Structure formats: C-alpha cells, structure tokens
Amino acid sequence: MISAWLLERLACPVCLEPEGCPACSRGSGGHETCVAEYGERARCACGGPDKVRLRASEKSLDCPCCGASYACDAETGHADLVPREERADITQYADHEFHERLGVKDGPPVLSARVKADMMRRMLEPSAGEDVLDLGCGAGKLALFAQRSGARVAGVDVAPFFLPRAVASLDLVLGDLRRLPFRKGSFSRAYTLDVLEHLEEDGVASVLLEARRTIGAQGRLFVYTHAMESSRLARFQRWVNALARRLGRWGLIDHEREAMRKSDHRNAIRSHEHFDSLCERAGLMVSQRRYYNVVAKAVIEDLGLRLVEQLRRRRQEAKPVAHEAHGEVESHAAPVPIGRGALALATLLTWLMKLDVVLFGGIRTGPFFGLLEPRR
Numbered sequence: 001m002i003s004a005w006l007l008e009r010l011a012c013p014v015c016l017e018p019e020g021c022p023a024c025s026r027g028s029g030g031h032e033t034c035v036a037e038y039g040e041r042a043r044c045a046c047g048g049p050d051k052v053r054l055r056a057s058e059k060s061l062d063c064p065c066c067g068a069s070y071a072c073d074a075e076t077g078h079a080d081l082v083p084r085e086e087r088a089d090i091t092q093y094a095d096h097e098f099h100e101r102l103g104v105k106d107g108p109p110v111l112s113a114r115v116k117a118d119m120m121r122r123m124l125e126p127s128a129g130e131d132v133l134d135l136g137c138g139a140g141k142l143a144l145f146a147q148r149s150g151a152r153v154a155g156v157d158v159a160p161f162f163l164p165r166a167v168a169s170l171d172l173v174l175g176d177l178r179r180l181p182f183r184k185g186s187f188s189r190a191y192t193l194d195v196l197e198h199l200e201e202d203g204v205a206s207v208l209l210e211a212r213r214t215i216g217a218q219g220r221l222f223v224y225t226h227a228m229e230s231s232r233l234a235r236f237q238r239w240v241n242a243l244a245r246r247l248g249r250w251g252l253i254d255h256e257r258e259a260m261r262k263s264d265h266r267n268a269i270r271s272h273e274h275f276d277s278l279c280e281r282a283g284l285m286v287s288q289r290r291y292y293n294v295v296a297k298a299v300i301e302d303l304g305l306r307l308v309e310q311l312r313r314r315r316q317e318a319k320p321v322a323h324e325a326h327g328e329v330e331s332h333a334a335p336v337p338i339g340r341g342a343l344a345l346a347t348l349l350t351w352l353m354k355l356d357v358v359l360f361g362g363i364r365t366g367p368f369f370g371l372l373e374p375r376r
C-alpha cells in the first residue's frame with residue numbers, strides 16, 4: 001500500500017537539504033557536495049538537516065537534488081527507495097531463496113517472537129494516532145501486530161518478501177536502513193528487532209543516526225538485539241544448544257534452520273557500554289533496558305518444540321510421496337497449518353516463556369530490549 005500519509009513522509013535516501021542549523025547548512029555546491037558532506041552533516045547535534053522531498057510523477061518519485069527516479073507504483077504495493085549506487089552491498093536477507101527457506105507464515109506472533117513483540121508494546125507504547133516505523137520489517141508480521149494498537153504503521157526493509165496481508169494494509173517501503181528514505185521527524189515511534197546484529201559497527205551507527213532523524217526530537221526507538229557478552233544463566237542455554245546440535249546429528253532435530261538464521265550475524269556490539277557509546281555518537285541515549293536470559297525459551301522452543309516438529313516431519317515423510325521425473329524423491333517441506341489446539345498450546349507456552357523476562361530481566365546478559373530517546 002502506498003498512501004498519501006506515506007508519500008508525505010518519503011524523501012531521497014541520499015540527499016540532505018541545503019538548509020540545516022548554522023553548523024550543518026550546506027554552501028552553494030550541488031549534489032556532489034551533498035554526497036561528500038553527508039556523514040558530517042547528518043551527525044550534527046541539531047539532528048541534522050531534513051532529507052530532500054521527492055516530486056511525484058505517474059509511476060515514480062524523483063529527487064530534484066541527485067536526479068534519481070525511484071519506482072513507486074500501486075501494482076507492487078510498495079515504493080522502492082533503495083539508494084541506487086549501493087544496491088550490491090546488501091545482506092543475505094535480500095536473497096530470495098533464503099527467505100523462501102525460512103518460510104514465514106501469516107498469523108499472530110507466538111513463542112519468543114511474541115515475548116519480543118509484547119516487550120516492544122510495553123516499552124514503546126505505540127498507541128492510536130501515533131505514526132510508527134518498523135525498521136527491517138521483514139514479511140511484516142510484527143508491523144501487523146503493532147497496528148492492532150491503533151497506530152499507523154509503515155515498514156521498511158531491503159527485500160520485498162512481504163505477506164499479502166501486509167501489502168494490503170501497511171505502508172511498505174524498500175530501503176536501506178543506513179540511508180532511510182524519510183523526512184525528519186516523520187514518525188513518533190520506531191522499532192527494530194533482530195536486525196542490528198546483522199550489521200557491521202559502522203552500519204549499526206548509521207542505522208541509529210538515521211533513526212534519530214526520522215523520529216525527531218520527541219520520538220522513541222525500541223531495539224532488540226544482543227551484545228557479545230553473557231550471564232552465568234546463559235551457560236544453561238549453551239548446554240541446551242549443545243544438546244540440540246547433538247540431537248541434530250542424530251537426525252532428531254532440524255538444526256539447519258536455526259544455523260541458517262544466524263549465519264548472517266556480524267555481532268558488532270561488543271558490550272552494553274559499547275552500545276551506549278554508539279547511541280551517544282548518534283545523539284541517542286538508552287533510557288530503559290531489560291535483558292533476555294532465555295531459560296524457558298531454551299527448553300521449550302529450542303529443544304522441545306523442535307523435537308516435536310521433527311517427529312511430525314518424519315511421520316509425514318513416511319507417507320508415500322510422488323517421484324519426480326529424474327527419480328529423486330520430492331521434498332516434503334510444506335508447512336503444516338496451525339490448528340486451534342496448537343495455537344492454544346502455543347499461547348500457554350508463550351506465557352511460560354515470558355517468565356524469562358519477568359524473573360531474569362534484570363540480570364545482565366547479551367540479548368536485550370532497549371528504549372532509546374534523543375539526548376537533550
């Protein structure tokens with residue numbers, strides 16, 4: 001969906017307006033100066049200059065500064081504002097096959113995804129009348145969930161693997177989080193879950209900086225990611241993971257999916273102090289922080305459910321399958337739809353998994369939920 005509400009907020013991802021505060025205003029130069037001075041001007045203590053508004057034509061949005069023409073047509077349901085010259089430098093998440101294999105299904109978030117979604121809702125408090133941005137929205141599952149609070153939600157991701165329901169009811173933009181295509185202060189709330197660990201340190205710093213400009217002086221940003229440290233409780237999780245790997249070798253667990261999900265991790269955040277300093281450089285500060293020690297999650301989701309899942313898959317595979325022309329057995333990876341009973345069980349397990357945050361949320365460890373606000 002590309003609404004008038006969204007069009008008003010879109011901007012050229014790479015062009016900053018000439019006028020800023022006295023410290024970050026640009027002289028007479030054209031787009032070349034715009035590129036050369038981008039980093040310095042965007043980092044200005046004032047929050048940086050606004051980004052250049054785009055001119056809408058029939059099927060594109062055009063930048064009067066760099067001359068780029070960005071695709072924006074109702075057929076695809078999203079605007080494509082990925083910077084033209086940086087297309088090659090995107091993560092594995094843009095790989096279609098990778099997404100296909102992860103197999104996102106529509107439906108309310110459950111288990112650890114729900115624990116994170118509820119933490120986002122509690123700490124960020126998106127409410128009716130608010131403009132919210134999902135940074136790295138993926139298929140759009142969490143954005144659809146956030147929309148239930150009555151907020152207006154837009155999602156931005158580098159790859160267009162959106163759920164049909166997301167395309168129908170959310171404003172979606174293709175973009176690079178390190179060069180956000182939005183006008184200054186367009187959103188009062190933004191969040192980014194399971195994203196920052198995929199970026200190098202410079203990338204994390206850029207995303208924070210771009211997010212600060214996009215949420216303006218009064219906005220809030222919720223983050224879920226991890227620092228490379230761990231509590232003593234995390235030993236339990238490592239033990240469970242080692243067990244899962246062993247079961248994987250015996251074919252009792254499909255360990256490949258989880259390994260694939262993590263294969264792209266850069267893990268640039270060394271410690272919580274390091275994250276604090278990255279925030280400070282971007283003009284942000286962490287005003288609330290809760291940790292995620294995954295004890296119940298390790299047992300329920302990483303071990304128990306995967307054992308059950310693999311059992312079901314094996315039972316399915318035991319049934320006769322069609323043979324392809326060249327004689328190979330057709331793979332039977334089609335997901336089993338979630339029934340009402342399974343959903344009720346998942347809800348119950350989700351509540352149990354919330355104990356990880358309730359009981360251990362104050363114990364410092366790597367994974368954390370953070371609420372960030374602009375420094376004053």
Ligand SMILES: [Zn+2]
Pocket residue numbers: 014015016030031032034035065066
């Ligand atoms: Zn420019």
Ligand SMILES: [Zn+2]
Pocket residue numbers: 020021022023024025044045046047048049
């Ligand atoms: Zn300034």
Ligand SMILES: [Zn+2]
Pocket residue numbers: 012013014015052063064065066067068
């Ligand atoms: Zn431009």
